[in-house]
Amino acid sequence: MGARFTGGNRHGRIRWSTHCRVTECEPPHRFTFVVTESRTAWGWILEPAGDGATTVVAWREKVGEAALPVRLLQRSGILGRDRETLMRDGLERSLDRVKEIVEQ
Template sequence: MDEVSISIAAPPERVWRLVSDVTGMGRFSPECKGGRWVAPASGPALGARFRGRNRRGLIFWTTDCTVVECEEGKVFAFEVAQSKVRWGYRIEPDGDGDGVVLTEWREHFGRPHLLIRAVDASGLVGFRRERLMVEGMRTTLGRIKEVAERG
C-alpha cells in the first residue's frame, strides 16, 4: 500500500466535498482528468459507480469505478475495475484541532486486466509507474490543500 498525507487548515466537510467530487478531480490530479457519475448515481454514495477519465502524455483512457467507502467528513474510497486498485482518502483531525490531516492511499486488490499489464510494461504511461503514482498523490494533495484553505 502507498499513502501520502498532508495537513490542511480547513474543516473536514470542506475537504471531503473536494475529494469526493469525482467530476472535479481533474483540477487536482496530474493524471486523472475528472469523471462522471453513472446513472442512477448522481453523487458520492456507497456502491455508486462512476467513469474516470485519465491522461498521461499522449495516452488517454477511461476507468470503471465503484465507491466502496463513503462517510462524509471522514472517508471516500473507490475501486477501479481495470487496474484492480483501490484508491481512498482519509480525513482525520490534526493535533491542534484547527484542521485535518488528509491521507490519500492506494492498494492493489487483485490482478489487473491483461491489457493494463501490457500497457504498464510498455512504458506508454511512464516507467517506474508505482513511483509516478506516489508523486502524483503528493501533487494532488498539495492542490487540494490550496483550494481547501482558500475556502
C-alpha cells in the same frame, strides 16, 4: 457506497478513463474506491488538525490482478518505467485537490 463514476487520468499528452466503484464512504472523513481495470483500491481519510488545517492519510493497494489490456499497457513502458513514482505523484496531486476543496 456502491456508486460508480468515471475517473479521468493523464500522463503528458496521453489521457484515458477508468471505471470506478465506491467501496467506503463516510462523509466527510473517509472515501475509498476500486478502479475496475487495474483492480486497485484508492482511499483517503481526512482528519481535522488543531490549527484548522486538514491532515490527509492516503493509500492504494492491489485487490486483484489487473485486466489483460491494463497489464499489457503497464508492461509497454508507454507511461514510463517507474510506475510506482507515477502512481504516487498522481495520488499526491489528487489529494492536494481534495484537501483544497475540503478546506474551502
